[in-house]
Amino acid sequence: MSQLSRRSALGASATALAGLTLTAFARPNGPPGPPSAGHDNRAHSPEGHGHTPTQPKPFDEFFKGRRIQGAPSQHEGHHGVGYSVRIDGRELHVMRNADGTWISVVNHYETFAGPRAVARAAVVELQGAQLVPLL
Amino acid sequence: MTVRKNQANLSPAEKRNFVEALLELKRSGRYDTFVTTHNAFIMSDTDNGDRVGHRSPSFLPWHRRYLIEFEQALQAVNPEVALPYWDWTADRSPTSSLWATDFLGGTGRSRDGQVSDGAFAVTAGSWPVSVRVDGRGFLRRALGAGGRQLPTRAEVDSVLAMPTYDTAPWNSASAGFRNHLEGWRGVNLHNRVHTWVGGQMATGVSPNDPVFWLHHAFIDRLWAQWQARHPRSTYLPAATTPNVVDLNDVMRPWNDVTPADMLDHTRHYTYDTAA
Numbered sequence: 001m002s003q004l005s006r007r008s009a010l011g012a013s014a015t016a017l018a019g020l021t022l023t024a025f026a027r028p029n030g031p032p033g034p035p036s037a038g039h040d041n042r043a044h045s046p047e048g049h050g051h052t053p054t055q056p057k058p059f060d061e062f063f064k065g066r067r068i069q070g071a072p073s074q075h076e077g078h079h080g081v082g083y084s085v086r087i088d089g090r091e092l093h094v095m096r097n098a099d100g101t102w103i104s105v106v107n108h109y110e111t112f113a114g115p116r117a118v119a120r121a122a123v124v125e126l127q128g129a130q131l132v133p134l135l
Numbered sequence: 136m137t138v139r140k141n142q143a144n145l146s147p148a149e150k151r152n153f154v155e156a157l158l159e160l161k162r163s164g165r166y167d168t169f170v171t172t173h174n175a176f177i178m179s180d181t182d183n184g185d186r187v188g189h190r191s192p193s194f195l196p197w198h199r200r201y202l203i204e205f206e207q208a209l210q211a212v213n214p215e216v217a218l219p220y221w222d223w224t225a226d227r228s229p230t231s232s233l234w235a236t237d238f239l240g241g242t243g244r245s246r247d248g249q250v251s252d253g254a255f256a257v258t259a260g261s262w263p264v265s266v267r268v269d270g271r272g273f274l275r276r277a278l279g280a281g282g283r284q285l286p287t288r289a290e291v292d293s294v295l296a297m298p299t300y301d302t303a304p305w306n307s308a309s310a311g312f313r314n315h316l317e318g319w320r321g322v323n324l325h326n327r328v329h330t331w332v333g334g335q336m337a338t339g340v341s342p343n344d345p346v347f348w349l350h351h352a353f354i355d356r357l358w359a360q361w362q363a364r365h366p367r368s369t370y371l372p373a374a375t376t377p378n379v380v381d382l383n384d385v386m387r388p389w390n391d392v393t394p395a396d397m398l399d400h401t402r403h404y405t406y407d408t409a410a
Contacts, residue, residue, distance in 0.1 A: 093178055093268075093339070095178075095181060096182075097182055097190075097307045097308075097319070098182040098183070098304065098306050098307050098308035099307070099308055105174075105177075105178060105268050105338060105339040105340075106268060106269070106337075106338055107330075107337055107338070108177060108329070108337065108338055108339045108341070109318070109325075109326040109327075109329035109330050109337060109341075110326070110330045110337065111319075125337070125338075126269055127247055127248065129269040129270045129271045130269060130270045131268060131269050131270075132267060132268060132269055132270055
């Protein structure tokens with residue numbers, strides 16, 4: 001591959017990531033639709049995604065005492081995410097795998113069916129702790 | 136010449152020297168720079184974009200170079216130290232000597248996952264977790280929680296038998312040796328071990344747990360074993376692959392080392408037994 005096609009330095013990538021983190025939920029037309037708390041029993045089923053690049057639906061619910069939210073972001077194609085997840089209002093870095101499964105920075109080596117399942121797994125992992133801003 | 140040994144065979148003095156070198160790197164601030172680097176790559180490596188450290192062919196040479204750099208930092212503290220490896224197919228229990236108080240300490244307590252014995256317990260005062268994704272500043276583990284099992288030797292052998300290093304699309308969806316060793320497909324070796332340890336090892340800041348280095352030293356050794364088993368196979372892709380580090384491309388963050396430079400580990404270290 002050409003070196004010119006690659007982001008020039010790690011520093012540039014980190015800066016771009018920080019920008020994504022700060023702005024993902026600051027968009028006026030971003031955030032989620034109506035809450036769907038308590039109505040989802042499909043933790044292990046696909047959440048509106050698959051091998052096609054369709055976006056998972058927004059969600060906004062309480063899980064084990066934490067507010068978890070997910071919504072498409074305005075950064076489609078940038079960093080390959082296009083979807084942002086929050087726990088108690090704080091950004092959870094998530095990533096979609098090529099096979100349509102998802103991971104987060106809190107569960108980075110275990111895949112989940114979708115962003116809601118990733119958010120719930122993070123709540124379990126956090127044991128009440130708050131996320132902190134990404135590096 | 137650096138000789139990397141099975142952690143199970145280290146003498147008490149070797150364990151002590153390794154732990155003390157880790158604590159000195161932590162005290163100096165050098166250790167946390169390695170955690171920061173790893174997390175930056177793990178968050179930016181994506182299946183459809185640039186990918187260098189993970190979910191890509193360069194997963195293995197990237198981590199080889201990263202471990203060499205870390206081992207050199209340890210050796211700047213104590214030249215006698217080498218990275219040990221953890222053969223988790225053999226030492227597969229939370230009661231293994233790896234997790235004893237004189238080495239890495241044990242699993243976390245049930246209430247909050249906090250490791251509470253050994254040199255890396257927060258209560259010992261020398262191992263604050265500073266590069267983190269949540270508010271908790273203490274080392275956590277949940278060894279084998281939920282009945283999880285480490286990979287078996289038979290599962291490892293099934294992956295070592297794969298003759299092709301890697302395949303398009305060169306990411307977490309690939310067939311071939313690299314992705315099966317990394318664990319995104321198939322029996323799942325490397326990824327599953329991170330999850331089995333739990334705590335920070337399951338997160339993007341996994342090098343906060345010193346077992347990270349012993350896990351990756353064994354993954355690195357499995358690469359060497361695969362090379363010995365398949366002498367006519369080599370690193371792929373060879374050239375001109377978008378977003379992917381080809382054989383002779385340089386790898387970030389060093390920008391002066393290629394996968395080709397990393398194929399022969401014996402230029403840098405050997406193992407205690409033949410690969």
